[in-house]
Amino acid sequence: MFPIYRTIGLAISGIVLIMAAAAVGQTVDSETCLNCHEGYDAELAATAHALLPPPHRIALQCASCHSGGEQHIEDPLPTNIGNPAALPAGEVATLCRDCHVPHAEMNTTGFDPHAAQGFSCLSCHSVHQGQEGLLLDDKTEFCGRCHVAVKTAFAGRSRHPVADGVVDCLSCHSFTGTTEPQFGHGASANCYSCHPEQSGPFIHTHPAAISFAVKGGGCIECHQPHGGPNDRLLNQPGSTLCLQCHGVPPGHRTTHSGLGLKWACLDCHSDIHGSNDNNKFLDPDLGTILFPDCYQSGCHIFDD
Numbered sequence: 001m002f003p004i005y006r007t008i009g010l011a012i013s014g015i016v017l018i019m020a021a022a023a024v025g026q027t028v029d030s031e032t033c034l035n036c037h038e039g040y041d042a043e044l045a046a047t048a049h050a051l052l053p054p055p056h057r058i059a060l061q062c063a064s065c066h067s068g069g070e071q072h073i074e075d076p077l078p079t080n081i082g083n084p085a086a087l088p089a090g091e092v093a094t095l096c097r098d099c100h101v102p103h104a105e106m107n108t109t110g111f112d113p114h115a116a117q118g119f120s121c122l123s124c125h126s127v128h129q130g131q132e133g134l135l136l137d138d139k140t141e142f143c144g145r146c147h148v149a150v151k152t153a154f155a156g157r158s159r160h161p162v163a164d165g166v167v168d169c170l171s172c173h174s175f176t177g178t179t180e181p182q183f184g185h186g187a188s189a190n191c192y193s194c195h196p197e198q199s200g201p202f203i204h205t206h207p208a209a210i211s212f213a214v215k216g217g218g219c220i221e222c223h224q225p226h227g228g229p230n231d232r233l234l235n236q237p238g239s240t241l242c243l244q245c246h247g248v249p250p251g252h253r254t255t256h257s258g259l260g261l262k263w264a265c266l267d268c269h270s271d272i273h274g275s276n277d278n279n280k281f282l283d284p285d286l287g288t289i290l291f292p293d294c295y296q297s298g299c300h301i302f303d304d
């Protein structure tokens, strides 16, 4: 039986393992399988696993993934053929790893949050029924199979347009590491790629927006990445957002009859991501339109 072959091979060396797989590959020709399993070649041809005969470097055959073909063609019982769907997770991984070093960058940098979960490759991939990337579902549905709470967040009042198909989970969480490994955890640096306007660089940067050194730092100090009840994906409503980190400066209670308390922080500090005009992130129009006297009076220096 194929699994025994494989175990012996594994015990001796990786190279023997590959030779064992190749030997099985030669035993039963895919044409024989297709006599009874019509259409499976066409279906595979539409995916990355198109069947290719030798001398291709990777000669893909039905037998590359299905062991025990000899018994099965004589007595075509389902139990006489290896079906990866019936194998434990470890054996599926061994089978797939004959040809793949899956998610290599993610695993080696420790950024694949799923690596330690003991999943089977087939928890996420399907060879015959797979969608794009051979994932079990369409990209907009796939991750939500398991992450139900996150899926629910995307139904919040304010949300990233995942349900509309404009962005998907993989826009922010990469599992191949081909772009940035830290995207596996949704690192905020990724926000920059789609929101350059809020990302700067600015002459005066609000440190909150760039504190990526800590988990949960940077843009997500103030924004929910997925969705939530507050406008603009904010994690707190109104001025409460600012009071997470700031006290109200004493001058705000006293100056101009406590105007700094009566208004919302954002009414005046509107360039909250950063400013090229002043280091308090004040609305550039504050001095000219709202309070013509603020700067002309000489009490405030606008571009300090």
Ligand code: HEC
Binding pocket: 028, 029, 030, 032, 033, 034, 035, 036, 037, 062, 063, 066, 069, 070, 072, 073, 076, 077, 078, 079, 081, 082, 083, 086
């Ligand atoms: C003589 C016809 C015949 C040939 C040749 C044949 N099969 Fe099958 N195969 C069947 C039948 C019949 C079933 C059972 C279908 C069912 O129960 O729905 C089956 C079932 C299977 C299953 C499902 C096993 C399971 O766990 O349910 C796989 C996988 C499979 N075949 C692969 C192959 C491969 C690979 C080859 C070539 C090595 C092959 N078959 C050759 C007739 C054949």
Ligand code: HEC
Binding pocket: 030, 033, 034, 037, 040, 041, 044, 049, 051, 060, 061, 062, 063, 064, 065, 066, 083, 084, 085, 122, 125, 126, 127, 128, 129, 130
């Ligand atoms: C790259 C690996 C791979 C190759 C090549 C492959 N299969 Fe499969 N096969 C699987 C996996 C994995 C499953 C389990 C279901 C799934 O993931 O789609 C499966 C399931 C099946 C089943 C069970 C019914 C079903 O559709 O799920 C049949 C029948 C089958 N394969 C036949 C074939 C035949 C015939 C070929 C060659 C034309 C072939 N397979 C080539 C990996 C492979």
Ligand code: HEC
Binding pocket: 047, 048, 049, 058, 059, 060, 061, 064, 065, 084, 092, 095, 096, 097, 098, 099, 100, 121, 122, 125, 126, 127, 132, 133, 134, 135
């Ligand atoms: C005999 C070799 C072989 C085996 C075994 C094999 N694959 Fe592949 N797989 C390939 C080749 C070749 C490609 C195409 C690679 C490329 O285009 O760079 C591929 C591509 C893929 C892709 C990328 C699909 C895409 O659209 O980008 C996934 C996912 C994948 N395989 C999953 C699996 C899984 C899961 C298994 C185990 C059930 C498996 N493979 C077993 C040879 C194999």
Ligand code: HEC
Binding pocket: 092, 093, 096, 097, 100, 101, 102, 103, 104, 114, 119, 120, 121, 122, 123, 124, 125, 132, 133, 135, 170, 175, 176
């Ligand atoms: C938790 C879900 C999950 C598990 C478990 C998983 N994958 Fe993936 N895999 C993905 C996602 C998501 C992608 C990226 C798809 C895309 O970007 O379109 C991917 C991409 C791939 C690719 C193509 C890109 C690459 O990195 O080469 C291969 C091949 C692959 N997976 C093989 C495997 C194998 C083999 C296993 C089992 C050892 C496995 N995967 C387990 C989710 C998973």
Ligand code: HEC
Binding pocket: 113, 114, 117, 119, 123, 124, 142, 143, 144, 145, 146, 147, 169, 170, 173, 175, 184, 185, 186
């Ligand atoms: C088969 C179920 C399954 C699928 C499919 C799946 N995940 Fe997960 N994921 C888990 C489990 C289980 C954990 C670890 C437990 C936890 O932290 O929630 C996890 C962890 C994570 C984490 C880390 C959580 C943390 O707190 O650090 C992220 C991020 C993540 N998954 C994103 C995704 C994305 C994006 C997809 C789709 C590409 C996906 N997952 C597909 C089950 C799954």
Ligand code: HEC
Binding pocket: 143, 144, 147, 150, 151, 154, 160, 162, 167, 168, 169, 170, 171, 172, 173, 185, 186, 187, 188, 215, 216, 220, 225, 226
């Ligand atoms: C706009 C970018 C973005 C999109 C789209 C996105 N995420 Fe996230 N995700 C993040 C960021 C950033 C974090 C880190 C949050 C933190 O550290 O507080 C995160 C955290 C997570 C976590 C761990 C923390 C938690 O909230 O449970 C999971 C699981 C997760 N995302 C799954 C998903 C899934 C599933 C999807 C698609 C349905 C998705 N994400 C879409 C950016 C995104």
Ligand code: HEC
Binding pocket: 158, 159, 160, 161, 166, 167, 171, 172, 187, 188, 190, 191, 192, 193, 194, 195, 219, 220, 223, 224, 225, 231, 232, 233, 234
């Ligand atoms: C793949 C592109 C992409 C990435 C990455 C991305 N966004 Fe977005 N974001 C969008 C799109 C598209 C919209 C909707 C724009 C619209 O409706 O005009 C949006 C909207 C927003 C909004 C406004 C929501 C509202 O209710 O008006 C905020 C806030 C936001 N994103 C913050 C972030 C943060 C923080 C990150 C990083 C965790 C991030 N985005 C990553 C594409 C992205």
Ligand code: HEC
Binding pocket: 191, 192, 195, 198, 199, 206, 208, 209, 210, 218, 219, 220, 221, 222, 223, 232, 234, 241, 266, 270, 272, 273
């Ligand atoms: C200190 C808190 C804070 C941080 C940190 C922060 N934002 Fe914001 N962001 C806000 C507030 C408050 C608004 C709403 C502004 C308004 O409604 O006028 C907003 C609005 C947005 C919008 C919607 C813009 C619009 O015009 O509708 C986007 C997109 C956005 N932020 C992206 C980001 C990105 C990307 C980062 C990281 C570089 C980031 N934010 C960091 C507080 C913050």
Ligand code: HEC
Binding pocket: 206, 207, 208, 221, 222, 241, 242, 243, 244, 245, 246, 265, 266, 269, 272, 279, 280, 281
């Ligand atoms: C995650 C924490 C955090 C949040 C939330 C936050 N800030 Fe800040 N902010 C900082 C840090 C850190 C600094 C730089 C240290 C300092 O000068 O106090 C800063 C600096 C400032 C400054 C310049 C201070 C100076 O003395 O020059 C202003 C003005 C400011 N923030 C306004 C706001 C407003 C308004 C909000 C709400 C929309 C807000 N901040 C939300 C962390 C935060």
Ligand code: HEC
Binding pocket: 239, 242, 243, 246, 247, 248, 249, 250, 251, 252, 259, 260, 261, 262, 263, 264, 265, 266, 267, 268, 269, 280, 282, 300, 301
């Ligand atoms: C009516 C407009 C206005 C409102 C509302 C306002 N601020 Fe200010 N804030 C200012 C001005 C103007 C300055 C600059 C003072 C100066 O240069 O002397 C300032 C300065 C600051 C500073 C820098 C420290 C300091 O004492 O100069 C912080 C931090 C700050 N504001 C936070 C907040 C927070 C938090 C809120 C909401 C609770 C808020 N502000 C509401 C106008 C406002």
